[in-house]
Amino acid sequence: xxxxVTGSAGLIGSEVCTFFALRxxxxxxxxxNQRAVFFGPEAxxxxxxxxxxxxxxxxxxxxxxxxxxxxxxxxxxxVKPDAVVHAAAQxxxxxxxxxxxxxxxxxxxxxxxxxxxxxxxVPEAAFVYLSTNKVYGDxxxxxxxxxLETRWNITDPEYANGIPETFRVDHCLHSxxxxxxxxxxxxxxxxxxxFGMLTCCLRGGCLTGPTHGGVExxxxxxxxxxxNLTKTPYTINGYxxxxxxxxxxxxxxxxxxxxxxxxxxxxxxxxxxGGKDNTCSILEAIxxxxxxxxxPMDYTLSDTAxxxxxxxxxxxxxxxxxxxxxxxxxxxxxxxFSEIATSWQARSA
Numbered sequence: 001x002x003x004x005v006t007g008s009a010g011l012i013g014s015e016v017c018t019f020f021a022l023r024x025x026x027x028x029x030x031x032x033n034q035r036a037v038f039f040g041p042e043a044x045x046x047x048x049x050x051x052x053x054x055x056x057x058x059x060x061x062x063x064x065x066x067x068x069x070x071x072x073x074x075x076x077x078x079v080k081p082d083a084v085v086h087a088a089a090q091x092x093x094x095x096x097x098x099x100x101x102x103x104x105x106x107x108x109x110x111x112x113x114x115x116x117x118x119x120x121x122v123p124e125a126a127f128v129y130l131s132t133n134k135v136y137g138d139x140x141x142x143x144x145x146x147x148l149e150t151r152w153n154i155t156d157p158e159y160a161n162g163i164p165e166t167f168r169v170d171h172c173l174h175s176x177x178x179x180x181x182x183x184x185x186x187x188x189x190x191x192x193x194x195f196g197m198l199t200c201c202l203r204g205g206c207l208t209g210p211t212h213g214g215v216e217x218x219x220x221x222x223x224x225x226x227x228n229l230t231k232t233p234y235t236i237n238g239y240x241x242x243x244x245x246x247x248x249x250x251x252x253x254x255x256x257x258x259x260x261x262x263x264x265x266x267x268x269x270x271x272x273x274g275g276k277d278n279t280c281s282i283l284e285a286i287x288x289x290x291x292x293x294x295x296p297m298d299y300t301l302s303d304t305a306x307x308x309x310x311x312x313x314x315x316x317x318x319x320x321x322x323x324x325x326x327x328x329x330x331x332x333x334x335x336x337f338s339e340i341a342t343s344w345q346a347r348s349a
Contacts, residue, residue: 004081006030006066006114007088009045011212011250012130014052016085019254021056028079030062030072030088034106038095048211066110069117076121083126083261086114086188089181093134093306096177104180111184115191115199123197126264127188128257131201133271133315135182136163137172138308145312151242151281152312162246162276162316165203165269175308185269192267200260202253205273205315208336209250210343221247221285225340228289233298238305241283246273246314249331249339259324270323273315278333288337 003020007013008029017027029052036044052059064071066088076084089107090096096103111129118127143159145152154160169182185201192199212222227234256272280288286297320327331339 001083002026002028002079002081003083003085004028004030004076004079005085005087007086007130008052008061009033009049010035010087011209012207012253013085013087014048014211015209015250016087016254016257017052017056017059019251019258021058023258025058027056027059028062028075028081029059030064030066030075032063032065034065034088034090038090038092066113067105069113072113073117073120076117080122081125082122083128084114084118085128085130085257086111087130089130090177093175093177093308096175096180097307100176103176104183107177107180108183108187112187115187119191119195119197123195125198126261127191127197127199128260129184129188129199129201131185131188131203132178132181133163133203133205133273133310133313134174134178134308135169135185135203136167137169137174137178138310139168139172140313141311143312147242150283151244152239154312159316161318162314163271164316165271165319173308178308189267189269196266198264198266200265200268200270202256202270202272204248204253205271205313206245206247207250207253208247208340210339211250212340220245221337222340222344224282224285225289225337226344228293228295228297229341229344231295231298233300236282236299236301238302238309239311241286241301242281243310244279244281244312244314245310246275246279247333247336248272248274248278248329249336252329252331255330256320256324256327259327263324265323268323270320271315271317272320273317274329274333275317276314278329278336279314280333285337288334289341292337292341
């Protein structure tokens with residue numbers, strides 16, 4: 001079996017490559033290190049690409065930009081994968097606002113390039129798109145919450161289990177990043193419904209793990225741990241630091257992708273996160289990091305929240321568990337933090 005992964009040197013892409021290589025798949029990775037372009041040398045993913053090539057004998061790398069329409073079609077026709085995982089993206093709200101054309105070209109146009117190449121070359125292949133919970137914009141901020149000592153807490157019983165896939169995606173503020181990802185999300189659904197392709201959109205919460213190259217504009221948990229270990233000042237943007245996220249290990253993301261590929265559906269959408277049990281606020285994350293490392297966090301609170309940011313968001317996992325009951329979350333919150341801390345300590349050694 002052959003798998004093609006875009007964004008293969010990123011967090012989710014590299015985890016998927018490793019996960020499926022260990023299950024005897026041939027892996028073709030597509031990544032041209034655009035993170036270094038987006039965020040500078042500290043976000044360079046060449047180290048991760050080198051790791052994949054060193055550790056995975058079945059891994060073949062392709063230095064192609066997903067904006068290269070002809071190049072992607074030629075690659076899909078040559079490789080003819082059994083499944084495609086599209087994880088390549090521009091992931092930052094702030095960067096998108098500065099570079100809107102590039103953001104849309106990568107996130108929306110790049111996605112349709114990969115979709116159309118798949119349809120023309122291997123229309124029977126399962127197609128998994130790493131979308132984002134930012135497709136809901138700031139709509140979740142309309143849900144009633146109470147302020148507790150260290151977090152905001154959802155009090156509306158309709159959303160006690162979290163945000164479902166039926167939550168509205170319009171009449172709200174997305175950020176340009178959220179809008180470009182939503183455009184791609186809808187197109188992936190359409191290729192499933194209109195052409196009958198086997199597609200799904202995974203609207204991720206806080207996807208994280210030990211290979212995450214956290215920087216200030218992207219990679220919340222990884223960057224927070226990095227700042228703690230290097231004693232770098234950290235700024236919390238808005239909401240008193242009580243904003244809540246659900247966190248999921250990249251390995252559990254890869255495990256769900258395996259379940260979908262085994263039993264694919266057409267035009268599906270799933271909210272994929274750690275769910276209510278794996279939530280924490282930024283203040284709670286700081287406390288947990290400090291307890292693991294023994295290093296006090298140097299942080300300040302800003303009154304200004306990021307555009308379109310969520311006050312309290314966690315994924316309602318009922319649909320995904322109903323469709324794929326064999327998928328389970330394997331990594332709890334403390335273990336996620338511990339792995340990230342160990343990874344940064346090893347990289348700094």
